[in-house]
Amino acid sequence: MIALSEITKHYGGTDHPVTALASVSLAIGRGEFVAVVGPSGSGKSTLLQIIGCLDVPTSGTYVLDGTTVSEMDDATLSRIRNERIGFVFQSFNLIARTTVAENVETPMLYGDGRIDRARVEHVLERVRITHRARHFPHELSGGEQQRAAIARALVRSPSLLIADEPTGNLDSANGAQILSLLSELHRDGLTIVMVTHDAAVARRAERVIELADGRIAGTSAPAVLAGASR
Amino acid sequence: MSDATVRLVLRTLRRNKGRSFVMALGFIVGVVSITLTEATGEAARTAVRQSFRAMIGDLDVLLVQPGGDAQRGRANLETSITTLTADDAAAIRQSVPNVADVGVAQVELGAVVEANGRNTTTPLFATSANYAVIRGDSMAQGAFFTDDDGRALARVAVIGSDVARELFPTGAVGQHLRMKAIDFTVVGVIAPNGAGPGGFSMDNIAYIPFETARRRVFNRDYLNIVNIKLANPSRWAQTAAAVHALVRQRHGTTGAALDDFRVTSPQAMIARMAGVDSTLRRMLVWIGGLALVIGGIVVAVLMLAAASARRIEIAVRRAVGATRADIRGQFWSEAALISAAAAVIGAAIANGVIAAGAFMMRAQLSMPWAATLGAVLVTIAIGTAAGYLPARRAASIAPADALRAAE
Ligand SMILES: Nc1ncnc2c1ncn2[C@@H]1O[C@H](COP(=O)(O)OP(=O)(O)O)[C@@H](O)[C@H]1O
Ligand SMILES: [Mg+2]
Numbered sequence: 001m002i003a004l005s006e007i008t009k010h011y012g013g014t015d016h017p018v019t020a021l022a023s024v025s026l027a028i029g030r031g032e033f034v035a036v037v038g039p040s041g042s043g044k045s046t047l048l049q050i051i052g053c054l055d056v057p058t059s060g061t062y063v064l065d066g067t068t069v070s071e072m073d074d075a076t077l078s079r080i081r082n083e084r085i086g087f088v089f090q091s092f093n094l095i096a097r098t099t100v101a102e103n104v105e106t107p108m109l110y111g112d113g114r115i116d117r118a119r120v121e122h123v124l125e126r127v128r129i130t131h132r133a134r135h136f137p138h139e140l141s142g143g144e145q146q147r148a149a150i151a152r153a154l155v156r157s158p159s160l161l162i163a164d165e166p167t168g169n170l171d172s173a174n175g176a177q178i179l180s181l182l183s184e185l186h187r188d189g190l191t192i193v194m195v196t197h198d199a200a201v202a203r204r205a206e207r208v209i210e211l212a213d214g215r216i217a218g219t220s221a222p223a224v225l226a227g228a229s230r
Numbered sequence: 231m232s233d234a235t236v237r238l239v240l241r242t243l244r245r246n247k248g249r250s251f252v253m254a255l256g257f258i259v260g261v262v263s264i265t266l267t268e269a270t271g272e273a274a275r276t277a278v279r280q281s282f283r284a285m286i287g288d289l290d291v292l293l294v295q296p297g298g299d300a301q302r303g304r305a306n307l308e309t310s311i312t313t314l315t316a317d318d319a320a321a322i323r324q325s326v327p328n329v330a331d332v333g334v335a336q337v338e339l340g341a342v343v344e345a346n347g348r349n350t351t352t353p354l355f356a357t358s359a360n361y362a363v364i365r366g367d368s369m370a371q372g373a374f375f376t377d378d379d380g381r382a383l384a385r386v387a388v389i390g391s392d393v394a395r396e397l398f399p400t401g402a403v404g405q406h407l408r409m410k411a412i413d414f415t416v417v418g419v420i421a422p423n424g425a426g427p428g429g430f431s432m433d434n435i436a437y438i439p440f441e442t443a444r445r446r447v448f449n450r451d452y453l454n455i456v457n458i459k460l461a462n463p464s465r466w467a468q469t470a471a472a473v474h475a476l477v478r479q480r481h482g483t484t485g486a487a488l489d490d491f492r493v494t495s496p497q498a499m500i501a502r503m504a505g506v507d508s509t510l511r512r513m514l515v516w517i518g519g520l521a522l523v524i525g526g527i528v529v530a531v532l533m534l535a536a537a538s539a540r541r542i543e544i545a546v547r548r549a550v551g552a553t554r555a556d557i558r559g560q561f562w563s564e565a566a567l568i569s570a571a572a573a574v575i576g577a578a579i580a581n582g583v584i585a586a587g588a589f590m591m592r593a594q595l596s597m598p599w600a601a602t603l604g605a606v607l608v609t610i611a612i613g614t615a616a617g618y619l620p621a622r623r624a625a626s627i628a629p630a631d632a633l634r635a636a637e
Pocket of ligand 1: 036047634
């Protein structure tokens with residue numbers, strides 16, 4: 001489903017270039033649950049943004065579902081994000097002064113512009129946040145905000161979910177709730193790529209990719225990683 | 231601007247009422263002040279013309295009155311300058327081109343009129359028989375006196391409708407009244423003219439024949455008014471100059487010596503008043519325009535601030551599928567819609583003020599639709615222009631950077 005080959009990402013001008021990713025090649029199959037781990041600054045977020053079509057690599061090719069996205073224009077990338085990709089962030093990033101239901105509707109504005117209320121209802125139920133539909137983000141707990149954000153990510157029925165440290169701002173109980181929700185979604189067929197710091201969180205994934213200095217330092221089944229860290 | 235964008239933008243404006251109000255304020259003030267300035271200007275112009283018409287009658291005339299630069303212009307209808315005479319009037323009639331008719335008047339401003347045991351005080355005009363025609367007056371009852379009445383030194387009078395109402399509630403023509411210790415028979419009543427400048431009723435007036443007054447009432451020759459009806463009103467300035475030259479010559483005023491009379495044109499007086507009025511008005515319109523420009527600057531500044539304050543919102547919208555064009559459209563619509571709403575609110579407020587003013591002060595105020603529409607369109611244009619740069623700024627925000635900054 002996802003095929004990255006020799007993806008390099010430089011930041012900054014030519015005088016002080018920062019290499020966030022250096023020739024990363026990677027394949028992720030449909031329905032996989034992949035965790036990306038690595039120290040801070042190792043390029044995890046950069047990798048996810050490229051996979052999520054939010055950013056483009058400096059060089060290399062990215063093929064998503066058979067289409068080469070590394071050379072698409074803004075409108076096409078936006079449509080791909082809208083139809084095929086859902087995003088979940090560490091700091092939830094619900095739009096302020098906008099209710100949970102309105103946040104969840106937002107991706108529909110950029111599809112055909114029609115609001116499918118039944119679908120909104122459905123995803124709100126799916127993440128068990130229906131009772132908060134008319135509330136504003138600041139009225140919600142962290143766990144509730146993240147569930148609302150997941151509902152927003154799901155509303156257009158994407159095939160790929162990108163989650164950058166989704167439990168990073170949550171206590172362990174709420175974090176666990178989010179993780180089991182992600183596991184459920186994965187069981188239902190969603191492809192998930194998730195960044196985490198936490199080895200216990202990474203254990204939920206089928207495969208763990210370890211980044212260091214913008215390069216893939218290792219790929220392993222979580223059991224192996226868990227064993228190594230013990 | 232799609233339906234969905236409009237709904238989204240209206241929601242944003244509604245949920246940020248304070249900010250929306252500040253963005254709208256300059257535009258509202260601008261549209262209201264331009265509309266009210268236009269409305270009151272129009273009303274003032276109409277009022278000036280109406281009061282002049284009440285006082286002078288037909289405005290296509292020239293007035294010659296005693297008292298000029300030699301009196302420092304301080305002459306009035308009761309001047310004691312005795313140099314302006316019926317012979318001057320006859321000479322003007324004979325030798326100045328573009329003169330259709332000439333009327334003369336002697337005036338006493340406060341004459342006591344008695345009848346039926348009542349009395350009232352009124353300006354008394356002793357005039358030639360053509361005076362009513364030159365003024366363009368029409369008669370409510372009876373007729374104006376004639377040249378024959380003048381030649382016969384007839385003791386007849388024509389009165390204004392106020393005097394008629396006061397003294398003869400049941401009909402004035404054929405009745406008798408007494409002025410300056412002389413009995414007159416009322417032969418006509420002038421149709422109402424309304425209020426002149428200063429609000430005094432121009433229907434409180436009495437006319438008697440000039441010849442009668444000259445021999446029997448005032449016992450003097452000099453005139454207070456020569457009223458010249460113009461054949462071609464547009465050539466009033468040339469005619470005024472010719473009249474001026476002739477009277478100056480007849481009065482033996484030569485060289486640098488100052489005039490003892492003056493020639494005035496009601497049209498020029500109105501133009502002068504309208505000129506003062508329009509300078510003021512132009513200033514008020516400028517102030518309105520300035521408010522619109524300030525409104526535009528406020529919108530531009532607040533929208534620019536919003537573009538950076540709402541970086542996360544923008545990045546999230548981009549992440550869930552908004553194109554750069556969508557973001558640009560959203561921000562641009564926000565500026566355009568707030569300015570359109572402000573313009574409409576301003577027009578509505580002005581309309582309310584005008585309706586209330588027209589009702590409470592019984593003023594002839596009406597909505598100056600053309601000016602208001604112009605102000606509304608200019609407002610929307612300014613608002614849209616003000617939103618252009620902020621919208622581009624918002625659209626250029628890189629979602630990856632904004633989201634990373636939020637972690
Ligand atoms: N916009 C940017 N400009 C310059 N350097 C950047 C930018 N974004 C990321 N970097 C750098 O790229 C590297 C990788 O960043 P990131 O992908 O966020 O790492 P991680 O998510 O693993 O912490 C870091 O060294 C970071 O400082
Ligand atoms: Mg990161």
